Amino acid sequence: MIVRLRGEVIEVIQGRIVVDCNGVGYEALVPESTRLPLVGERADLFTRHIIREDAQFLVGFVSDSDRRLFDLLTEVKGCGPKISLQIISDLGTETTLNAIAVEDPRILTKATGVGPRLAERIVVELKEKVRQETFVRKVSAVVAGGPTPANDELVEALMALGYRRQEAETAATSVSPDSGSVEERLRLALQRLAK
Numbered sequence: 001m002i003v004r005l006r007g008e009v010i011e012v013i014q015g016r017i018v019v020d021c022n023g024v025g026y027e028a029l030v031p032e033s034t035r036l037p038l039v040g041e042r043a044d045l046f047t048r049h050i051i052r053e054d055a056q057f058l059v060g061f062v063s064d065s066d067r068r069l070f071d072l073l074t075e076v077k078g079c080g081p082k083i084s085l086q087i088i089s090d091l092g093t094e095t096t097l098n099a100i101a102v103e104d105p106r107i108l109t110k111a112t113g114v115g116p117r118l119a120e121r122i123v124v125e126l127k128e129k130v131r132q133e134t135f136v137r138k139v140s141a142v143v144a145g146g147p148t149p150a151n152d153e154l155v156e157a158l159m160a161l162g163y164r165r166q167e168a169e170t171a172a173t174s175v176s177p178d179s180g181s182v183e184e185r186l187r188l189a190l191q192r193l194a195k
Contacts, residue, residue: 002026002049002058009043012036015089017060019043028060032089035062035166050081059085062166066093076125078118087111092165094155099123100130154185158193167193 005026011018017036018027028047030036037043045060046067059081061067066088073084073096087096090111099107105119114122154175158168171189 002047005043005045005047005058005060007043009037009039009041012039017043017045019045019060026058028058029085030060031066031085033092033164033166034066035164035170048081057081063093069093069096072126072129073122076118076122079122083111083113083118086113092159094165094169097130100126103127153182154189157182157186158189161190163193 005019005021005028007019007021007026009017010020010025011027015029015032016027017030018025028045030045045062046064047061048059048067048070050057050059059070061070070081070084070088073079073087074081079087087108091099091107095107099105100123103123105116105123108114108119108122109116154172155165155168158171159165163171168189171193172185174192175185175188177185
């Protein structure tokens with residue numbers, strides 16, 4: 001079972017990355033919402049090795065929490081690895097977790113391949129697990145100096161401007177919550193993203 005890849009990126013294609021680990025190139029499917037390292041840079045991916053009768057493939061994530069969400073989604077009947085990956089690609093990790101936690105399946109239907117029945121099933125089966133996961137993530141983020149509830153609004157504003165969740169969260173954590181109004185923090189975050 002392959003659970004982690006560390007090495008040099010040798011190829012990045014939409015939704016896929018190839019990482020050279022000591023001379024062996026591993027291809028992994030990745031959420032399109034993920035900000036990936038460039039060719040020649042080092043990658044450190046948390047992976048899931050999916051084995052089926054007719055195929056084997058790796059799915060890679062930049063954080064263990066993204067991989068945990070993928071694992072939760074794949075527990076739901078009718079939500080296999082490809083649909084789970086598509087949900088994370090289309091909606092991002094935080095939006096997916098929030099939609100489940102607040103029991104709003106309509107948000108989940110915005111992901112390609114997710115109809116109302118599947119969205120409802122995801123919410124019903126995962127809401128308690130996700131609420132616990134969200135709580136743990138917020139506590140961990142505060143302890144580690146990551147995104148705080150005060151920056152959630154800033155992250156949403158950056159995403160509304162077209163930035164991916166990973167970029168928005170990185171920019172939001174670089175701006176102090178005490179830097180003024182949301183508008184002022186948004187201006188500072190945009191300056192950092194422009195560099």
